[in-house]
Amino acid sequence: MAVDGAELARLRKELEATQQPAFATLRDYLRQVRALRVRDIEYVTKYGAELLARHSRKLTLDELWEVHEQVAVAAMEAGCKQLALRLVQNVHKRFPEGARASRLTGMYFELMHTPAEAEALYAKELEKDPCNAIILKRMVGLRRGQGDLTGASTLLREYLQVHTTDWVAWEEAADLYLQLQMYQQAVFCLEELLLHQPADISRHLLLADTLYTLGGAHNWRAARSYYSGVIELSKGQNLRALCGVCACAAQLSGIRRGAGGSSTGEEELPRLAGERLQQQYAVHCPAKLPLVRGMLKAQGLL
């Protein structure tokens, strides 16, 4: 995740450095946010609005409307009602018939606490095209916004039965099941997601964290293997994975002690992870090294 975000972080610093960021910086920042699918509500709203106010003529038509959509959604998430309304109205004027425009309009209704109007709008679009993925997924969002997580997950499950390769939807389903604490279902969705996005470290970590939370020897071992996969992928840099391996070891050794067994083979990995952790902290954060050593000691790894 840190590797992916390097360009994004660089652009952020450029934006922060000046009162009037350059057009290219604004445009590239918004592009990176879209590509990485991060959620950066404050900055997208602020800098997106600036890009549209001062440089909209320099954008290609396609990008202009993509940016409109991106900034409108961020503005709504930030609660900036006036900005959101302006952007949504512009999109609606340009695309009076589009489903994407309807989705934005509906989201504005949701923001203004009139979900019934939003739902009516989505229903109208679904009459025109019952398979419209954008609107079907927006219905899920509507339910979630209303606090009906169970309803949202039911709708999403139905959607995924048809659109089995929509990995964005698998990600949202995992998110919903995690919020509902239905961890077994979340694991299933995350495994599907990893099939589509095998190099995404953050998803490996999320799956490992979920398995760890589920608990039990079988799940801790499975979590451990995902954490060690991330350690390999990150060449030993990823702190979450290193800590994860140590935590799994502590849980599993607790079980082993209880069962009266011991397995030196299994102890090598956490020992190495513990050493790597100490190395990282000694170099990059020596002030916290004693705390980390204390933790490793409590886990029986020191």
Added chain:
Amino acid sequence: MRDAHVDQAALLKILLHATKHPSSGVNGVLLGTLQAASGGGAAPATVRVTDAIPVCHGFITLTPVLETALSQIEQHVKAQQGISKGLRIVGYYQCNERLSDSELGGGRRVADRIEAAYPESVALVLDGAALEAAMMAAAQQQQQGGSEAAAEQGQRQQAGVEAPVLQLFFKDGARGWIKAAPSGGSGKPALRCPTQGVAAQLAQLTSKGMHRSLADFEQHLDDISADWLNPGLLQGPV
């Protein structure tokens, strides 16, 4: 069962953490002391929350990051005994994804864990609706400008709407976590937390970007240079 007093510094850190991640839940650990009641004997101690350590944002019911954080926070507390005698982990805080949700929900499991290891611990959940109302009232008062009459009217309005923005939960044996009534009464635990001017102060801090400077434990794991103790955050650059 005991009263909980929350210091301004702890409250502001919780609010800054929530502000930094507006579209997800956040949680963290509370530090403080247990103060014996003046009567002594069987009277319950008061929990005094002096600091809040932000831990997670996003999937706040997953345990690995929280367990790692708890372990290191314990070490930190031990190391502080020379400077702050009696400092200990005193509870758990949580701010939910949706403003209207001020329930402990999935956080119960974590709160249980903390309370089992640190008896008398409390749980604090953000009351999003109260915070929103307080922020709107503060913004209105600011807009009405500096005239005395406006300030007075603002004060009167504020006295009506400034409810505490946190909800206290306490563990009641087998009954589990119970929401404390706002004013306690007849031996029930009550929450004492700053209300006057909190929203205005939060607005001032966020306008200076303090929420962006706050680092939680999860952020530290992604960027080792981020300090989850956030030393000097509230003093901040002037």
